[in-house]
Amino acid sequence: MKELIEAAKNEDNLEGLREIHPDLYQQLVEQGFFVKQSDNEIEKVRQRIDDVNYNEEEYYLIINSTMNCNFGCWYCYETHKKNSHISDASLQKIKKFIENTLEKNKKITKYTIQFFGGEPLLDYKKSVLPIMDYAFKKAQQRGIILLLNFTTNGYLISDDMIQDFLKYKVNGFQITLDGNRDEHDKVRFVSKTKGSYDKIVENIKKIVRNKMSVVLRINYTEKNLKELDLVFEDLEDLELEYRSLITFSLNKVWQESNNNLGEKVSTFLSLATNKGFSLPDALLSDRVENSCYADKFNQATINYDGNVYKCNARDFTDENKEGILNDEGVVEWNEKRTFRMEHKLKNKACLECRILPICGRGCSQNMIEHVDKDYCVNDFDEAKKDDIILSMFLSENVEKI
Ligand code: SF4
Ligand code: SF4
Incomplete structure (x- = not known):
């Protein structure tokens, strides 16, 4: 499966994957791994953060x-x-x-x-x-x-x-x-x-x-x-x-x-x-x-x-x-409190981060304590980010493995 995805990615032919493995393709679209070039993912994360926090x-x-x-x-x-x-x-x-x-x-x-x-x-x-x-x-x-x-x-x-x-x-x-x-x-x-x-x-x-x-x-x-x-x-x-x-x-x-x-x-x-x-x-x-x-x-x-x-x-x-x-x-x-609630996601490291949709830049306290400073609650450590993804994956799939 990994090879299929990598081949499609290297050849810039994700549509080809749709023909070979339509179910996999569909799942990757539904779960947000494949997105349209025009999609503004940062805006979606911001929206999600607001939806959750203003429930x-x-x-x-x-x-x-x-x-x-x-x-x-x-x-x-x-x-x-x-x-x-x-x-x-x-x-x-x-x-x-x-x-x-x-x-x-x-x-x-x-x-x-x-x-x-x-x-x-x-x-x-x-x-x-x-x-x-x-x-x-x-x-x-x-x-x-x-x-x-x-x-x-x-x-x-x-x-x-x-x-x-x-x-x-x-x-x-x-x-x-x-x-x-x-x-x-x-x-x-x-x-x-x-x-x-x-x-x-x-x-x-x-x-x-x-x-x-x-x-x-x-x-x-x-x-x-x-x-x-x-x-x-x-x-x-x-x-x-x-x-x-x-x-x-x-x-x-x-x-x-x-x-x-x-x-x-x-x-x-x-x-x-x-x-x-x-x-x-x-x-x-x-x-x-x-x-x-x-x-x-x-x-x-x-x-x-x-x-x-x-x-x-x-x-x-x-x-x-x-x-x-x-x-x-x-x-x-x-x-x-107004500042805490209204200070939006701006940190450069977060805006470029691959786990932003599940980390969301850390909590609001982290954010207000690092205004105008680059920070990462995971110490800019890619291995820590991998651990977060892996533990979530394992907990979701524990019965299937
Ligand atoms: S892991 Fe670090 S860089 Fe990535 S979103 Fe969280 S705080 Fe930002
Ligand atoms: S420091 Fe802890 S209690 Fe305070 S906002 Fe962050 S996660 Fe919540």
């Missing part, structure tokens, strides 16, 4: 209920603030905001609320629970889908909370481990003699046994990768039927300088699949179709203090603020 049927709300945390991990980018809580007045504003977004956007069919922080479960009863309850009732009245997610360290999850999660149909958690028990407990501990690993692992099992899913993020370093397999021993008693509800996601701690850990990571991940756990869908590598929530118009990250952001991977400072939630429950956005 009016969904809203994505992130709520930082506190910036406080019960742990103090060395790599955490958040600045912990002891007395950071959603006040009663702010709670009312957030409820109004949910109501307003639903009132204003009649096309919304899916509303996602992600609780983030800090550790969102620290203020569970006072702010998280009332917001879940309010949003759940509103979604029921409107007949729309409500997705409730938590990014939590998992330590504070109690049986009572699990009953609430079931009542409000919470669907997902992201919980982090910093390696096996020994490694994790060096980073996340309650006191010098009390770690957190065992309790977190037990809570993960409780969640999936109640049929809710967990993205189990492992923050890895060269050191903690060495005996990471021990994590599987601690999950060994989890019944096979629940294992696929745990998706392993390995992320290198940004301070780790060794860039040659890929093989160890792959070995760990294939062991995970052999044991019945899930891996992130490689189709998510299509960053145009699955753009970050911060790229979307219908999205806000509301901080406990009423300041509003888009990206939640940067500090929640005044400098990064993109709006403020007013007393009427409306976000007054500033020029930063």
Whole structure:
């Protein structure tokens, strides 16, 4: 097949391919490999990015209920603030905001609320629970889908909370481990003699046994990768039927300088699949179709203090603020948000890049941090681009191979 395509290309006779292998030709046209000379592909990508990011049927709300945390991990980018809580007045504003977004956007069919922080479960009863309850009732009245997610360290999850999660149909958690028990407990501990690993692992099992899913993020370093397999021993008693509800996601701690850990990571991940756990869908590598929530118009990250952001991977400072939630429950956005949403694809490297239609120039945060600078989220590395294509191809065709 490859030879056929190459011959047609070298002889500049793609029409000849249509005669020899009409099905293949048709597929290549349908999937956009063959395009008309007159087609403006860059414009099509721009249009696709806009279509996805200005989708009016969904809203994505992130709520930082506190910036406080019960742990103090060395790599955490958040600045912990002891007395950071959603006040009663702010709670009312957030409820109004949910109501307003639903009132204003009649096309919304899916509303996602992600609780983030800090550790969102620290203020569970006072702010998280009332917001879940309010949003759940509103979604029921409107007949729309409500997705409730938590990014939590998992330590504070109690049986009572699990009953609430079931009542409000919470669907997902992201919980982090910093390696096996020994490694994790060096980073996340309650006191010098009390770690957190065992309790977190037990809570993960409780969640999936109640049929809710967990993205189990492992923050890895060269050191903690060495005996990471021990994590599987601690999950060994989890019944096979629940294992696929745990998706392993390995992320290198940004301070780790060794860039040659890929093989160890792959070995760990294939062991995970052999044991019945899930891996992130490689189709998510299509960053145009699955753009970050911060790229979307219908999205806000509301901080406990009423300041509003888009990206939640940067500090929640005044400098990064993109709006403020007013007393009427409306976000007054500033020029930063306008710039983020209106700054179009301009980077020269991206305009010439063969994977632009699936990379889309990275996220909006990358783009605004590199205005007038040439950049590539894949380090201009053609091998990395090949890996993205290959993993997408394999995930789409795994059953056919
Ligand atoms: S850095 Fe980019 S991908 Fe990450 S949260 Fe921010 S906008 Fe999204
Ligand atoms: S891989 Fe790099 S150059 Fe290509 S579209 Fe993505 S960011 Fe741009």
